Structure formats: structure tokens, C-alpha cells
Amino acid sequence: MKENNFSELLKNIDSKSARIGIIGLGYVGLPLAMELCNAGFFVDGYDVSEKKVGILSLGNSDVDDVPADDVRKNIDKGTFLPSTDSKILADDDVVIVCVPTPLSHFKEPDMSFIESAVERIAENAHGGMLVLLESTTYPGTTAELVAPKIADTGLKIGEDVFIAFSPERVDPGNPQYHTGNTPKVVGGITSKCTQLASALYLTFLDKVIPVSSAAAAEMVKLLENTFRSVNIALVNEMAMICERLGLNIWEIIGAASTKPFGFMPFYPGPGVGGHCIPIDPHYLEWKLKSLNFYAHFIELAGEVNYRMPSYVIEGIVKHLNDNGKHLKGSSALVLGVAYKPNISDVRESPALEVMRLLVDWGADVIYNDPYIPVLRWNDDEIQSAELSDELLHSVDIVVLTTNHKDYDYQWIYDNTELIYDTRNAFAGIDDKNGKIARLGAVNK
Ligand SMILES: NC(=O)c1ccc[n+]([C@@H]2O[C@H](COP(=O)([O-])OP(=O)(O)OC[C@H]3O[C@@H](n4cnc5c(N)ncnc54)[C@H](O)[C@@H]3O)[C@@H](O)[C@H]2O)c1
DSSP states (O other), X not given: OHHHHHHHHHHHHHTTOSEEEEEOOSTTHHHHHHHHHHHTOEEEEEOSOHHHHHHHHTTOOOSTTSOHHHHHHHHHHTOEEEESOGGGGGGOSEEEEOOOOOBOTTSOBOTHHHHHHHHHHHHHOOTTEEEEEOSOOOTTHIIIIIHHHHHTTTOOBTTTEEEEEOOOOOOTTOSSOOGXXXXXXXXXXXXXXXXXXXXXXXXXXXXXXXXXXXXXXHHHHHHHHHHHHHHHHHHHHHHHHHHHHTOOHHHHHHHHTTOSSSOOOOOOOSOOOSSSTTTHHHHHHHHHHTTTOOOHHHHHHHHHHHHHHHHHHHHHHHHHHHTTOOSTTOEEEEEOOSSSTTOOOOTTXXXXXXXXXXXXXXXXXEEEOTTOSEEEETTXXXXXXXXXXXXXXXXXXXXXXXXXXXXXXHXXXXXXXXXXXXXXXXXXXXXXXXXXXXXXXXXX
8 A cells, every 4th residue: 555655656747647736836836837737737836825826817927937828828728726725735646845945034044934834735645645845945954844744644754655855946037947957956755755756857857866865955955056155255255356456357257267167157246136045055054053063155155245235335435436426415326126137036136235225325216127117115115217318317326236138238328427337237338438337347
């Protein structure tokens, strides 16, 4: 009977007759739901947000990389069922958790979303169920937090139910790599758990990399994101170093990138944003503190990256000063508030901190972002200013924080008095009037 749980489930996964439940239909859960629907599975989507479920049920999408057509097609075919009722999970053979893992006010892991999702799974768990965690978290979560709650139902892990971790690696806005063509790492509580998880992902992915445990899979994700955080911090510090040496970091990175091995370019900017890089390494750091180990690189990288918005303000103050102005009372137009180009996600965006500091320093601040027409700002909502010759002429300085492809940089240059560029977005422009100050370069 117990062996049947495994073999039946494997058979149903391979034949795509297994019914899938996804908990959390955000930037990770919704693309995954669409991949699975498009691969031929029936997908139940459970989300606590009525607004989100309402949008999806009408065949619309609120995630940049997921076209509404895709959602509509699967809603119309009846292969995708979004719901706020967790009881739908009872019919599912596979349940995948994609809920947020933010930091608390004191920069500690906030596990409440995972805990609540796992409670809903435990209420609906049954023999022959595969539970997968995709939310980024500290090593040990799947074995120490998820598995015991499911085991409390009396079901035996590795025999009745199967549990594994597989980190999500989606890179929003990346035109080349998406959920469907990015290799997936999986690590289960037992080898059968790993086997079932691998089988599921292989139904819609080319490559799955099994690792020895769920904790190993959790650690893979944290290594990847700590690697990015540390390298971004390093290049941010190099940008400051270049300014002191009278060099241009952008030229240096361009030349260093010609080395065909042993160098990978990272670029400076006003800080780090999104739901991953500023947060995930601190999950690891927190876990290590409980083992009396202090993760120096993580802490240092966090410190350098968090300080970048203040460094940008110093550059703006200097640029205004060099042109006979001061920041207090100046008007600043911030271009691009998403945390990275060509997407509409503002979570942890350093542009918001730049805006906050500009206001703190007494500047009048407006913003433009073609992807974010309305921004929640200090418990209020503000609107993206429409770009026009008049608007550009009316401000003292333009601060480029996110280099969206939609901007016409030559036109902005031609109509603006001063520019502070944190992304080298104005690189191709002949700055004969000395309007531009650039992060990581000395203004001539
Ligand atoms: N966004 C990314 O680029 C990215 C990339 C890789 C990994 N991740 C990780 O994936 C996880 C999810 O991130 P995201 O960006 O998709 O988050 P998100 O905020 O876009 O989506 C999460 C969804 O979960 C829902 N939710 C919250 N609590 C719930 C609960 N208890 N039950 C059901 N639904 C619930 C929310 O309403 C929301 O719709 C996080 O751990 C994140 O670190 C994100």
C-alpha cells in the first residue's frame, strides 16, 4: 500500500494526470502555474489575496512576465482554477509553496507565510501527496519546520507523503531565461522525495539537478544570491574607489570584461532591490548566528549596498554644488523607481530610499516610471509625472535610478539642466555641456 503511494504518484506525474496545487500566485507562483498548465496539468491556485484571485479569475495578469492571454487561455480551458479557499488543496497530488519570505522589522526571517501555508497543507494532506517548497529560506527549513508539521498528521514522510525543496531562480524581466528553460535544483527529505520532485520538474524543464538533501538545495539558492550581493557590493565599493582615483568604473568594467575567463561583470548602482538580493543572504546570516558563526561577507556586503543611496545623495549634492545650487529647495525628477529595468516591481527598490533622502534634504521630488503609474509612498499614493520638454526644463536635476529601455536618453539630455546618472544610462551621449555626473566616475 505504502509503495503504491510512491509508484502511483510517479505514474500520475509522468502521465500529467496528477493535479497540482500552487500556494501563492505572485512573481514565482503564477509563472510556475502557467508552465504547469501549458505542460498539460490541471492547476489549483490558492492565494489569500482576494484581489489577486479576482484578477486571475477574470483572465488578467498582474505579473510582468506572464501575459494575460496565457492566464485567460487556461481559465477558459478550465485547466487553471485560482481560489482563496484552501480546501481545494485536498484534491491535489502535488502542492507547491511559493509564498513570500520577507525580513521582519529587525531584519530577521519572517516565517509566518510559510508556517501558514504549511498549516493549510497539513489540514488537507493525504497519502500520495508531494509537497514542494520553492520560497527562498534558510537551510533547515524544509526538514525542521515543514516536515514535522506534515508528520504531525500521522502521515509518514518518504512513504505516505513526500517533501522536497526546490529553489526558484526566476529572473523577472529576463528576456532569455524564464521558469521553463532555467535548470532546477531539487533536494528531498528522502531519496524518494527527490525522485518525485525531479520527475515533476522534468515534465516541463530540460534539466533538473538533484542534490543530497533539502538543506543542500536551500543552501544552493543562498549561495547564488549571496554571490550576487557580495559582488554587487564589491563593484559598488570599486565605484567609490574609482571616483577617488579619478577613474571611470564603467570603463574599467568594460575593459575587464574582455577577459574571456575568471571575470564576470557586475555593475554599480544606487543599491540593491527586489525580493531576493537584499533579503535572502540575511536568512543565512540569521541561521548561522544560532550556530555562533558570523557571516562577515554577508554583513559587509549588506552594509555597503544599504549605504549606496546615501552615497548617491552625496554625489547629487556635489553636482548641484559644482553648478552653484544646493539640494535644499531644488527640484529633482527621479527616473525609474522599479528595482531593476523594464519591470514594475518596487519591492526594496533603492530608488525609494534615494527619494526619501532627497525629501529629507529638503528637495522637491517627483518621479517618472513608465512601468509604475502610481506609487505607494509614505502611506499615500503619488502619480508618475508625464515626461515632456516642459517638465524636464522645469526641474533642477534629473536623477536616473533605473535605466528602463523606454527612456529616450538623448532627448532627456537635450532638455535637462543637470543629470545624476547611477547606471551609466547616458553613456553614449556626448556631454559637451558637462551636465552629467555619473556614479563611479569623476565629473570633468
Ligand atoms: N520575485 C522573484 O524574483 C523571486 C525569485 C526567486 C525566488 N523568489 C522567492 O519566491 C518566494 C515568493 O516570492 P514572490 O516574489 O513570488 O512573492 P509575491 O509577493 O509576488 O507573491 C506571493 C503570493 O503569496 C500570497 N500569499 C501570502 N501568504 C499566503 C498564504 N499563507 N497562503 C496563500 N497565499 C499566500 C500573496 O498574496 C502573493 O500573491 C519568496 O520566498 C521569494 O524570496 C522570488
